[in-house]
Structure formats: structure tokens, C-alpha cells
Amino acid sequence: MRRKLFKYAFSVGFEKESVLFLQILLMSILLFMMTDPLLENLKTYREVAVLYSDGQQDLIHVIGENAPTENDQIHAFSVSHAVAQKASTHSDQALDALLLHYSKSWMSQINLQTGGIETAVSKDATPVLLSEACRNNYALHEELSIWLAEENITCTGEVVGFFRNRRLPVLMSHGSLPRLNDFYLSVEDYPAMVALESIEGVSCQPEYLITPGNPETFEASTASSDDVSGSSVRSDILGAEIRQTWNTYFMDNASIIFAFALFLLVAVFGFGAYIALVFREKQETMRILHLNGLSYRSIRQLFITAYGFLVGIPLLIGWLLIPLIGKVIFLEGLSLPKLRTVLLALTLMGLLLWTFTSLEFRRFEKNGTAGIVQAKPSKKQEE
Amino acid sequence: MAIVRLENISRIYHEGERDQVQALRDISIELEAGSMCAITGPSGSGKSTLLHILAGLDRPTSGNYYYQNQLMNRLKDREICRLRNTEIAVIMQDYGLLSYDTVLGNVMLPAVIGKRDSRETLAAAKDILNQLGIGELSEKKVSELSGGERQRVAVARSLLMNAKLILADEPTGALDTVSTDKLMDLFESVNQQGITIVIVTHDPQVAKRCPQQFRLVDGRIV
Numbered sequence: 287m288r289r290k291l292f293k294y295a296f297s298v299g300f301e302k303e304s305v306l307f308l309q310i311l312l313m314s315i316l317l318f319m320m321t322d323p324l325l326e327n328l329k330t331y332r333e334v335a336v337l338y339s340d341g342q343q344d345l346i347h348v349i350g351e352n353a354p355t356e357n358d359q360i361h362a363f364s365v366s367h368a369v370a371q372k373a374s375t376h377s378d379q380a381l382d383a384l385l386l387h388y389s390k391s392w393m394s395q396i397n398l399q400t401g402g403i404e405t406a407v408s409k410d411a412t413p414v415l416l417s418e419a420c421r422n423n424y425a426l427h428e429e430l431s432i433w434l435a436e437e438n439i440t441c442t443g444e445v446v447g448f449f450r451n452r453r454l455p456v457l458m459s460h461g462s463l464p465r466l467n468d469f470y471l472s473v474e475d476y477p478a479m480v481a482l483e484s485i486e487g488v489s490c491q492p493e494y495l496i497t498p499g500n501p502e503t504f505e506a507s508t509a510s511s512d513d514v515s516g517s518s519v520r521s522d523i524l525g526a527e528i529r530q531t532w533n534t535y536f537m538d539n540a541s542i543i544f545a546f547a548l549f550l551l552v553a554v555f556g557f558g559a560y561i562a563l564v565f566r567e568k569q570e571t572m573r574i575l576h577l578n579g580l581s582y583r584s585i586r587q588l589f590i591t592a593y594g595f596l597v598g599i600p601l602l603i604g605w606l607l608i609p610l611i612g613k614v615i616f617l618e619g620l621s622l623p624k625l626r627t628v629l630l631a632l633t634l635m636g637l638l639l640w641t642f643t644s645l646e647f648r649r650f651e652k653n654g655t656a657g658i659v660q661a662k663p664s665k666k667q668e669e
Numbered sequence: 670m671a672i673v674r675l676e677n678i679s680r681i682y683h684e685g686e687r688d689q690v691q692a693l694r695d696i697s698i699e700l701e702a703g704s705m706c707a708i709t710g711p712s713g714s715g716k717s718t719l720l721h722i723l724a725g726l727d728r729p730t731s732g733n734y735y736y737q738n739q740l741m742n743r744l745k746d747r748e749i750c751r752l753r754n755t756e757i758a759v760i761m762q763d764y765g766l767l768s769y770d771t772v773l774g775n776v777m778l779p780a781v782i783g784k785r786d787s788r789e790t791l792a793a794a795k796d797i798l799n800q801l802g803i804g805e806l807s808e809k810k811v812s813e814l815s816g817g818e819r820q821r822v823a824v825a826r827s828l829l830m831n832a833k834l835i836l837a838d839e840p841t842g843a844l845d846t847v848s849t850d851k852l853m854d855l856f857e858s859v860n861q862q863g864i865t866i867v868i869v870t871h872d873p874q875v876a877k878r879c880p881q882q883f884r885l886v887d888g889r890i891v
Contacts, residue, residue, distance in 0.1 A: 290781045290786065291781060291782070294767065294770070570767075571767060573765070574765050574766070574767055574778070575778075575782065576726075576750070577726070577753070577759055577761065577765050578753070578754060578765075578778050578779045578782050578826075579750045579751060579752075579753045579754020579755070579779055579782050579783060580750060580754075580782045581746050581747045581750040582746050583746070583747065584750075
């Protein structure tokens with residue numbers, strides 16, 4: 287008897303709740319996809335505060351695997367040059383290039399105007415970073431290569447990579463570091479190009495070595511060139527601090543957080559409506575079964591068991607097959623721990639569905655077949 | 670012999686609360702086996718409440734309800750369900766059918782619940798459907814049927830288990846005049862087989878076709 291009655295409990299389940307379950311699965315994956323970069327950003331999100339002697343500060347947000355950690359020492363230098371100003375469409379576009387030197391021996395150049403953040407990560411080569419304005423300019427890279435060759439600078443001269451899809455070219459140089467001013471001069475038609483300090487194992491010409499904590503050193507070197515006239519740079523940098531602030535994190539990720547919230551809102555309402563529909567049908571099935579002589583107790587057993595199976599078996603299979611799925615099926619971007627997370631979320635949702643079924647039965651038991659009366663007798667009535 | 674005997678039945682909803690409603694007041698009636706009666710009255714007069722008590726779907730606040738001389742008040746839910754499965758059939762205004770199941774599946778439902786879903790019962794179900802003129806619809810889903818056809822499916826289901834008492838709550842409420850007449854013809858023919866029928870209705874034409882009538886006003890029989 288039970289087997290045939292399960293059909294009725296499952297009829298609601300398979301036709302409606304399987305769709306619901308599928309939706310939950312898709313939702314989980316979508317939510318996961320949305321939250322993953324958020325969490326990833328959260329882990330690496332840092333704010334670098336550049337402090338000036340007049341008490342003001344610039345805040346630069348650095349996200350990504352190369353962001354400094356709290357343990358890093360950070361030094362800030364200001365850089366400015368006439369070339370940049372000359373080539374700039376807007377006089378303030380190439381205001382300053384801010385040079386941050388992390389103790390990790392990799393560097394960032396930050397264009398204050400656009401807020402762009404560019405870093406080079408190579409540890410065995412001298413990174414030469416191009417500013418925001420130089421992006422996508424492949425002709426420039428070629429010219430650079432030629433120039434480097436003419437200057438007898440050993441350099442691959444090729445773009446060896448782009449950082450975080452920002453199309454920031456990184457040039458590799460294995461010889462002596464190109465002299466900073468020469469470098470500027472040779473590319474005077476292009477704005478804001480900065481050569482950075484060599485990293486470990488690469489010799490640098492001392493006069494161009496930027497000394498952390500002494501911005502004047504760099505200022506002096508740029509000012510010594512005839513082609514670099516004047517400087518709008520704020521040379522009164524006291525230093526820099528690495529911070530982690532939540533409000534700025536949320537501000538920076540506002541669009542994705544807003545999308546996430548909107549998605550959740552739609553999901554909650556959509557699910558709410560769908561769940562209400564499914565539950566109404568479930569209640570209707572319970573009512574009809576009761577009307578035809580199935581007791582409350584039997585209905586409860588039937589539905590709780592049916593939904594236990596409906597939710598439990600696929601999840602159990604999922605959990606058991608995790609190692610197999612992980613090994614056999616290649617899921618791009620869905621590693622084993624992430625798969626576990628998805629399954630965990632699904633398990634929780636399954637339990638929630640099962641609990642809802644239980645609650646629905648209680649509601650049915652209370653409201654009864656008529657829908658308006660207390661069908662199950664109270665203890666007082668039974669007495 | 671009385672199949673149903675009600676003694677001073679009262680039903681109060683939300684007793685002791687602010688929104689307390691007394692749906693039935695001292696109802697005492699007796700229905701002979703094989704009779705056909707109508708319970709009429711305006712909306713809110715307690716007709717459906719009375720029917721629910723007769724079906725064992727609700728319990729009276731006070732008074733005694735005897736079905737074939739057994740006091741229903743004392744029966745447990747499981748025992749009342751057994752009676753409703755085998756002897757007391759209920760036809761609801763909304764037909765009470767599983768819309769996602771077939772006509773035959775719906776008719777067989779009480780047999781499945783009562784563990785009597787044998788081949789013989791299946792044959793009997795098909796017979797009943799043929800007698801009611803809906804044999805060709807047996808494999809159709811209920812959701813594909815018209816109101817009149819659904820009503821006949823509900824009647825067919827009530828006949829499968831050879832119920833002694835059929836309770837119908839506003840069975841013609843959603844039917845046109847022609848369908849109403851056909852349904853009443855059906856009830857009369859069922860009644861002629863010795864089955865007691867109680868019809869709750871507010872339609873005077875339907876009530877007129879029942880030999881016995883009770884009129885309820887404000888929870889009292891007048």
C-alpha cells in the first residue's frame with residue numbers, strides 16, 4: 287500500500303519539487319560563482335594609505351594575489367615628469383605616478399587619476415611597468431624593444447604577460463636596468479612610463495636606485511635631466527600604511543554586492559512563490575488522502591519518509607561520489623573543496639525542504655481538511 | 670434502522686477566545702439507512718460544519734454522534750479514517766481529486782489506502798466509470814476534465830468501496846442546470862441501491878429532489 291501511496295507523495299515531489307531542487311542547485315552554483323570572487327577579493331583586499339606631511343592622505347585600494355599583506359613593509363615615492371604632462375590630453379591625467387615599493391620586492395604603479403593598479407610579479411627579472419595610458423599600445427612595446435636593444439640593454443623586449451586581464455604589459459630585462467631618465471626620453475611621446483627598482487639579483491645603477499623612505503633621491507634623479515622639467519609631484523610623502531578596511535571594500539565591490547543582493551531578493555521572492563505553490567499542492571494531496579481515509583499519522587509517515595528519500599538519496603550519492611567526481615570529471619573552476627561546499631549548501635537546503643514538509647504537515651494537521659476548522663481533536667475535546 | 674443519529678450536537682470554533690463562533694447549536698437528527706436528504710440553509714448557517722462532523726473530519730464540541738450505533742466521538746482518528754475509507758464517502762465541492770493523477774487513479778485511491786487495490790477492484794472501478802459514462806476518460810488526467818466530468822469521477826470514487834453513506838458538499842455548486850439534473854439522477858439511482866445520501870446545498874431545486882430536508886439557520890435546525 288505504502289509503495290503506491292508514495293507515488294502520490296512523490297507526484298508532488300517529482301513534478302514540482304524536483305524542479306525546485308534543480309533551481310536550488312542552479313542557484314547554489316550561481317551564488318557560489320558570485321560569492322567566490324567576492325570572498326577572494328575579501329581575502330586579498332588591502333588599502334594603502336599614502337600619508338603626506340600636511341596630514342592629508344591618499345587611499346589606494348589594492349586587490350589581488352599581489353596585494354601587500356600587513357606584514358609587508360611599504361614605502362611610497364612620488365614620481366612625476368614633464369613627458370607625462372606633455373603627452374597627456376588632460377593636464378591632470380598624468381598628475382603623478384605613485385610608486386609603491388613593497389618589501390616583497392614587487393612593485394606597483396598606481397595612476398591616481400584613474401585609480402588603476404598595476405603590478406608586476408616577476409621575481410627574476412626587472413619589471414618595467416607601463417602606466418594606465420600606455421595600455422593596449424602594442425606599437426609602444428615594439429618601440430621599447432628596439433630602444434632597449436639600441437641601448438644595449440639585455441631585454442627580451444617582449445610582452446611577457448598581462449596582469450589580471452588589465453592588459454598591462456610586463457617587459458623583462460635581464461641586464462642592467464635602463465637609466466630612468468633615458469627611458470623617459472626615449473618614449474617621450476608616451477605618457478607616464480616608470481621604470482622601477484631592480485629586484486634581487488639584478489644590478490642597478492646606483493644613481494637610479496630608488497631608496498625607500500627618501501623620495502628626494504628619486505626627485506633628484508628625475509630633475510637632473512634636461513628633458514624632465516618641473517614636477518607637480520608631492521614630494522612631501524611621509525610614508526605609507528597598509529590597511530584593511532571593510533567600508534572601502536564594500537564601496538569598491540558595490541556593483542557586485544548590489545547584483546548579489548538583487549539576485550537574492552529575486553530568488554527569495556521567486557522561491558517563496560514557487561514554494562507556496564508546491565506546498566499548496568502538497569497540502570491538497572494531504573487533504574485528499576485524509577478525505578479518503580488515510581489517517582494523520584500515516585500521512586505524516588508517508589510524507590516525511592518520501593521527502594527524506596527525495597532529498598536524502600541524491601545527496602547521499604553526491605557525498606559518496608565526491609572523490610570519484612573530483613577525480614574522473616573535470617570541473618573547471620569547481621575544485622573538490624568547492625564541490626564539497628556546493629554539496630554542503632545543497633544538503634542544508636535539502637534539510638530545509640524536509641523540515642518545511644514536516645512543518646506543512648503540522649499546519650495541515652492543525653487546519654484540517656476543511657481548511658478552516660481544527661480537524662484533529664484537542665485533548666479537551668477527546669476527553 | 671438509523672444509520673446516523675445526532676444528539677444535541679454543538680460546534681464552537683475558537684472556544685473561549687474573542688473570535689469564538691458557534692457554528693452548530695443542539696442539532697438532533699436521525700437519518701434512516703437508505704434515505705436521501707438535503708441540508709439547506711444560507712451561507713454561514715453551519716451546513717458544511719454539520720457535513721464535516723458527519724464525515725468525521727471534525728468533531729463536535731458537545732453532543733453525541735452515532736454512526737450505526739457506534740459513538741463516533743470516542744473513536745480515534747485512525748478508526749474514523751477506516752470508516753471514511755470503507756463506509757462513509759465524501760464528495761467535496763471542489764471534487765477533492767488529485768489533479769495530477771488519472772481518472773482511474775483517483776477512483777482507485779480509497780482502494781489503495783484501504784489495501785484493496787486488487788485486479789477485481791480495478792475491474793470494478795472501470796465498471797463504475799463505464800456506468801457513469803466516463804469510461805473512455807479513465808486514463809485521462811483529472812486536470813484535463815470539465816467540471817461535470819470531475820464531479821462524476823468524484824461520485825465514481827465514492828461508489829467504489831460500496832460506501833453506506835455518501836456525503837456531498839455542494840455537489841452542484843459549479844455545475845450548470847443540465848449537469849445538475851444529470852448528477853441528481855445519478856444520486857437517485859445510487860440511493861435506489863440502498864445507499865444513504867446526504868447533500869448539503871443551497872440550491873432549492875436540488876433540495877426538492879430529496880425526500881427529506883433539513884434547513885439550518887444560524888446553526889439551528891428550523
